Amino acid sequence: MYLETRRGEASDNTLQSHKYRIGKFVEWCEEENITNLNDLSGRDLHTFRVWRREEGDLKMVTLRGQLSTLRSFLRFCASVNAVPEGLRSKVMLPTVSTDEQVSDTSLDxxxxxxxxxxxxxxxxxxxxxxxxxxxxxxxxxxxxxxxxxxxxxxxxxxxxxxxxxxxxxxxxxxxxxxxxxxxxxxxxxxxxxxxxxxxxxxxxxxxxxxxxxxxxxxxxxxxxxxxxxxxxxxxxxxxxxxxxxxxxxxxxxxxxxxxxxxxxxxxxxxHDVRSGAITAHLLEDVPHEIVSDRMDVSRKVLDKHYDRRTKREKMEQRRDYLPDN
Missing domain, CATH: 1.10.443.10 (Intergrase catalytic core)
Structure with a gap:
C-alpha cells in the first residue's frame, strides 16, 4: 500500500530503494514474530535499528538513509491506522557529519x-x-x-x-x-x-x-x-x-x-563516474551554471556531493583570476 501511494510522485529507482529498505524491516519483523504493526513499540524500533546496523555492517550515513525511509513508511502507516500516531518519532536517526555524507570514491x-x-x-x-x-x-x-x-x-x-x-x-x-x-x-x-x-x-x-x-x-x-x-x-x-x-x-x-x-x-x-566527470569539468574551469545544466544537478547538490576538487585545487583555480599584483 505504501509503495502504491508513492508511485507517481517518486522515481522508479526511488521506489526500488524503498522496497529494499522496507523489505529489511519486514524481514526483521518476521524474525521477531511481529505480525501486527499495531503492536510495535519504540523499544522494538530501537532493537531494529541496532539489528540493521549490525546485520549489514552499515556506515552511519547509509543507516540514516534506511531509517529515514522507515520513518516515511511509519508516517503512512499512521495515516491508515496501522500504527499509533507519533510512532515514527521513536525512530532515532544517527547524527552524520558533513564529511560522512559525501562519498569518498570517484573516478579521477x-x-x-x-x-x-x-x-x-x-x-x-x-x-x-x-x-x-x-x-x-x-x-x-x-x-x-x-x-x-x-x-x-x-x-x-x-x-x-x-x-x-x-x-x-x-x-x-x-x-x-x-x-x-x-x-x-x-x-x-x-x-x-x-x-x-x-x-x-x-x-x-x-x-x-x-x-x-x-x-x-x-x-x-x-x-x-x-x-x-x-x-x-x-x-x-x-x-x-x-x-x-x-x-x-x-x-x-x-x-x-x-x-x-x-x-x-x-x-x-x-555514480563514481558521474562525480568524476563533474569534477573534471570543474577543474577545466567550466562554469558551475554550465555544469549544473549539462549534468542535470542543482548547484547545492553539485557542491555537496559531486565537486571532488581539493581545497588547494580550488585555490589554484581562483589564483588564475586574481591580478598579478
Whole structure:
C-alpha cells in the first residue's frame, strides 16, 4: 500500500530503494514474530535499528538513509491506522557529519583517460567503449544513457548532440522527470565513435515498445544493472591492461567475473563516474551554471556531493583570476 501511494510522485529507482529498505524491516519483523504493526513499540524500533546496523555492517550515513525511509513508511502507516500516531518519532536517526555524507570514491580524470585510451585502441566503438565514453564526457546518469534512442541522437551535423526525453510510460524515465529533459552537446570525436558503434557492433534490435535504443543487447534495451555491471567491469585496472594493484591472482579473483566485478576495490560505480566527470569539468574551469545544466544537478547538490576538487585545487583555480599584483 505504501509503495502504491508513492508511485507517481517518486522515481522508479526511488521506489526500488524503498522496497529494499522496507523489505529489511519486514524481514526483521518476521524474525521477531511481529505480525501486527499495531503492536510495535519504540523499544522494538530501537532493537531494529541496532539489528540493521549490525546485520549489514552499515556506515552511519547509509543507516540514516534506511531509517529515514522507515520513518516515511511509519508516517503512512499512521495515516491508515496501522500504527499509533507519533510512532515514527521513536525512530532515532544517527547524527552524520558533513564529511560522512559525501562519498569518498570517484573516478579521477587520469584513470578515466587511461581507460578510454585502452578502449579506443583495443575495443574501439564497442558497447563498453560507448558506455564509459558517453558517461564520462556528458556526466549523465546511467538511467539517462539507457533511455536514449537512435532518434534522440544527431551525430552527423556540425553541432552534434543528444536529446534526453522523459518517457516513463515506455520504461525509460529520467530521474528528474520533465525537468531533466535537455539537449547535451557532443564533440565531433565523441559523435564519430557513437556513429561507428551504430554502424558496427550495435545489435540492430528494438525494445518492447518498438523503439530503437542507442545502446543495445541481443535482447533489446539493456537493464540498468547490465549497464552498471559494464561500468564496474571496465573500471577494474586488470581489464584495461594496468595489472592488479591488489596483488590478486586473476585465476582466483572473484572480481574477474562480470557479476562480481563490483567486488574489486578499484572498480567504480556509475555514480563514481558521474562525480568524476563533474569534477573534471570543474577543474577545466567550466562554469558551475554550465555544469549544473549539462549534468542535470542543482548547484547545492553539485557542491555537496559531486565537486571532488581539493581545497588547494580550488585555490589554484581562483589564483588564475586574481591580478598579478
Amino acid at each position: 580524470a587520469a584513470r578515466a583517460e587511461n581507460i578510454l585510451a585502452y578502449l579506443d585502441r583495443y575495443q574501439y566503438a564497442s558497447r563498453q567503449h560507448v558506455i564509459i565514453l558517453t558517461l564520462w564526457h556528458t556526466g549523465m546518469r546511467v538511467g539517462a544513457l539507457r533511455a536514449l534512442d537512435l532518434d534522440d541522437c544527431q551525430l552527423d551535423t556540425r553541432s552534434p548532440g543528444i536529446e534526453l526525453v522523459h518517457r516513463p510510460e515506455q520504461d525509460t524515465p529520467l530521474k528528474n522527470k520533465e525537468r531533466g529533459e535537455r539537449w547535451v552537446a557532443l564533440s565531433e570525436r565523441i559523435a564519430r565513435v557513437l556513429q561507428d558503434y551504430i554502424e558496427g557492433p550495435r545489435e540492430d534490435v528494438t525494445d518492447d515498445y518498438g523503439r530503437e535504443p542507442l545502446v543495445t543487447t541481443s535482447h533489446g534495451r539493456p537493464t540498468t544493472s547490465t549497464l552498471r555491471d559494464a561500468i564496474y567491469c571496465v573500471t577494474r585496472p586488470c581489464a584495461v591492461g594496468e595489472g592488479c594493484p591488489h596483488d590478486r591472482d586473476p585465476d582466483d579473483c572473484d572480481a574477474t567475473h562480470i557479476h562480481r566485478a563490483s567486488t574489486c576495490p578499484s572498480s567504480r560505480s556509475p
